[in-house]
Amino acid sequence: DIQMTQSPSSLSASVGDTVSITCRANQGIRNDLGWYHQKPGKAPKRLIYDASSLPSGVPSRFSGSGSGTEFTLTISGLQPEDFATYYCLQYNTYPYTFGQGTRVEIK
Amino acid sequence: QAQLVQSGAEVREPGASVTISCKASGYTFNSYFMHWVRQAPGQGLEWMGKINPHGGSTRYAQKFQGRINLIRDSSSSTVYMEIRSLRSDDTALYFCARFYNWRGANWLDPWGQGTLVTVSS
Numbered sequence: 001d002i003q004m005t006q007s008p009s010s011l012s013a014s015v016g017d018t019v020s021i022t023c024r025a026n027q028g029i030r031n032d033l034g035w036y037h038q039k040p041g042k043a044p045k046r047l048i049y050d051a052s053s054l055p056s057g058v059p060s061r062f063s064g065s066g067s068g069t070e071f072t073l074t075i076s077g078l079q080p081e082d083f084a085t086y087y088c089l090q091y092n093t094y095p096y097t098f099g100q101g102t103r104v105e106i107k
Numbered sequence: 108q109a110q111l112v113q114s115g116a117e118v119r120e121p122g123a124s125v126t127i128s129c130k131a132s133g134y135t136f137n138s139y140f141m142h143w144v145r146q147a148p149g150q151g152l153e154w155m156g157k158i159n160p161h162g163g164s165t166r167y168a169q170k171f172q173g174r175i176n177l178i179r180d181s182s183s184s185t186v187y188m189e190i191r192s193l194r195s196d197d198t199a200l201y202f203c204a205r206f207y208n209w210r211g212a213n214w215l216d217p218w219g220q221g222t223l224v225t226v227s228s
Binding site for chain 1: 142144151152153154156157166167168169200202204206211212213214215216217218219220221
C-alpha cells in the first residue's frame with residue numbers, strides 16, 4: 001500500500017496568515033493527489049485535485065503543488081471558515097490512502 | 108445536483124453484522140464509482156473500498172477483505188455496505204462518496220452525510 005505522511009499534525013495560525021501543509025508518498029504517484037477539508041461531524045469537502053487544480057467554487061486562496069512523492073497545500077490568507085482539519089488523498093493506486101490529517105487551529 | 112443520502116445510525120453488539128445504504132440522486136448512477144470511507148471517533152479518514160455500479164466489480168482495502176461486502180441496486184440507485192463480525196473498533200462514522208472523474212475532474216464529491224455505527228455490548 002502507498003503510505004501518505006502528512007505534516008504537521010496540527011498548526012496554530014491567525015486570520016490572514018499563510019500556512020502550508022505537506023504530504024509525502026512513499027512511492028511516486030504522479031499528480032494523483034487531492035486535498036480535502038473537514039469540520040467536526042461533517043463530511044469532507046474537496047479542495048484540490050490532480051495536485052494543483054482547483055474545482056470551480058473553491059476560493060483562490062487555496063493552492064496545491066507537487067508531483068511524484070511530495071505535495072503541498074497552501075492557504076494564502078486564512079479565513080475564519082478555514083479552521084478545520086485537512087487531509088490529502090492519493091488515488092494513483094488501490095487501496096486509496098489518506099494522510100493522517102492536519103488540524104488548523106486559531107491562534 | 109448530485110446527492111448521496113445514507114441510512115440512519117445503527118447500534119450492534121460485537122460479532123453482529125450491519126448493512127448501511129447510500130442512495131444516489133441527481134446524476135447517472137452507473138457512471139461513477141462509489142467509495143466508502145470511515146472515521147473512528149477523534150481519528151482520521153480511512154478508505155475502505157469501492158464499487159463500480161456498472162457491473163458491480165469491487166475493490167477492498169486489505170484490512171477489510173472478507174469482512175465487508177459492497178453491492179449495488181441500480182434500479183434504486185443505491186449502494187449497500189455490509190460489515191460482518193463487528194468489533195468495538197469498528198465504531199465509526201461511515202461515509203459513501205462518489206468519485207467524479209469526468210472532463211478531467213478527479214475528486215470524491217458529493218459525500219453522504221455519514222452513518223454512525225456503534226458497536227457495544
